Amino acid sequence: NGKVWAKPHAQRSLWVKKITGCKNIHLSTNLLLGDYPADFVRSVSCQVCDHLLADPVQSSCKHLFCRLCILKYIRALGTHCPACRQPCIPSDLVTPAKAFMVILHSLVIRCPAQDCDEHVRLEDYGAHTLSHQEGQSNDNYLPVNKGG
Amino acid sequence: NGKVWAKPHAQRSLWVKKITGCKNIHLSTNLLLGDYPADFVRSVSCQVCDHLLADPVQSSCKHLFCRLCILKYIRALGTHCPACRQPCIPSDLVTPAKAFMVILHSLVIRCPAQDCDEHVRLEDYGAHTLSHQEGQSNDNYLPVNKGG
Ligand SMILES: [Zn+2]
Ligand SMILES: [Zn+2]
Ligand SMILES: [Zn+2]
Ligand SMILES: [Zn+2]
Ligand SMILES: [Zn+2]
Ligand SMILES: [Zn+2]
Ligand SMILES: [Zn+2]
Ligand SMILES: [Zn+2]
Numbered sequence: 001n002g003k004v005w006a007k008p009h010a011q012r013s014l015w016v017k018k019i020t021g022c023k024n025i026h027l028s029t030n031l032l033l034g035d036y037p038a039d040f041v042r043s044v045s046c047q048v049c050d051h052l053l054a055d056p057v058q059s060s061c062k063h064l065f066c067r068l069c070i071l072k073y074i075r076a077l078g079t080h081c082p083a084c085r086q087p088c089i090p091s092d093l094v095t096p097a098k099a100f101m102v103i104l105h106s107l108v109i110r111c112p113a114q115d116c117d118e119h120v121r122l123e124d125y126g127a128h129t130l131s132h133q134e135g136q137s138n139d140n141y142l143p144v145n146k147g148g
Numbered sequence: 149n150g151k152v153w154a155k156p157h158a159q160r161s162l163w164v165k166k167i168t169g170c171k172n173i174h175l176s177t178n179l180l181l182g183d184y185p186a187d188f189v190r191s192v193s194c195q196v197c198d199h200l201l202a203d204p205v206q207s208s209c210k211h212l213f214c215r216l217c218i219l220k221y222i223r224a225l226g227t228h229c230p231a232c233r234q235p236c237i238p239s240d241l242v243t244p245a246k247a248f249m250v251i252l253h254s255l256v257i258r259c260p261a262q263d264c265d266e267h268v269r270l271e272d273y274g275a276h277t278l279s280h281q282e283g284q285s286n287d288n289y290l291p292v293n294k295g296g
Contacts, residue, residue: 034247038210039191039231047187062186083187099182103251 016049019076020069026051031109033119044104047083048073052122053104057093061086064096164197167224168217174199179257181267192252195231196221200270201252205241209234212244 017023029041029052046053048069055067063083065073071090073082081088095101105123113132120128165171177189177200194201196217203215211231213221219238221230229236243249253271261280268276 035245036210036248037191037206037212037244039187039195039212040248040251043185043187043191058185062184064185064187096185097183099256100184100188103188108247 013050016073019072020049020066022049022051022054022066022069026054026066027109027112027122027125028052031112033108033110044107047081052107052109056096056101056104058096059086059088060092061088067093161198164221167220168197168214170197170199170202170214170217174202174214175257175260175270175273176200179260181256181258192255195229200255200257204244204249204252206244207234207236208240209236215241 026046026049029045029050032041032044032052043064044053045051046056046066046069047063048065051066053064053066056064057067057070058064059070059081061081061084063081065082070082070088070093074088074090079087079089096104105121107122108119109122109125111118111120111125111128113129116132118128174194174197177193177198180189180192180200191212192201193199194204194214194217195211196213199214201212201214204212205215205218206212207218207229209229209232211229213230218230218236218241222236222238227235227237244252253269255270256267257270257273259266259268259273259276261277264280266276
């Protein structure tokens, strides 16, 4: 139906967490180093989960989401953009412009791992977390997936 | 008074142009090279005039404006932020974080001068426009202000 669907912000964050389940895998915008302007922080955030964009995709209305977040959102709530409610189907989603990806990847965050606090570029964060796993003691060792 | 003041977007752009008078001195976001996401374009735009930020300043609510735009806005419409309506006085305005300024300055635009169309980094645009003045024919020559 064409009814406009809206919830207050506090409620929204509750049900979105249920849909995306990304609290423990995505990075909070609070980890960004540098006291960025509000609209800039928003521009590097997922319009579904509000975390820093992870594997971002762009809708035809030019809004950005983590790839998994928008797919889960569409499955749960329908084929519209969460930011502007224009039609949005998975096959419309594209990778954002390279010039934007360069900016996103160059952002520096404070590593949220306990006792780390290192400053890491977003593009290096995946490799950085591997270094944590290698440094773990044997009792909570998780084998690294080597692929294949 | 505490009344919330709001106008439809079309009307807003009309009266804002009257207040700022910046149509012929600021750069349109349409000149940006690279098909940037909508929220990113917004994050490098003035929240008063919608042009690309010129000499940006940041309010305590972390919104961004051209320095002249927000000063003219406050004088005409009162000491509140045009984006979120929180209190905003000229002495609260600060330069945005350096990390943001680096991103802003690195953006590339298509020079809007007739018969130019060169691609110019925003930080080089001032120097670039001087090169246009030097190249002008004598009948419309404007002496460059050497200062002093
Ligand atoms: Zn998330
Ligand atoms: Zn997300
Ligand atoms: Zn949208
Ligand atoms: Zn770390
Ligand atoms: Zn302007
Ligand atoms: Zn402005
Ligand atoms: Zn504000
Ligand atoms: Zn030019």
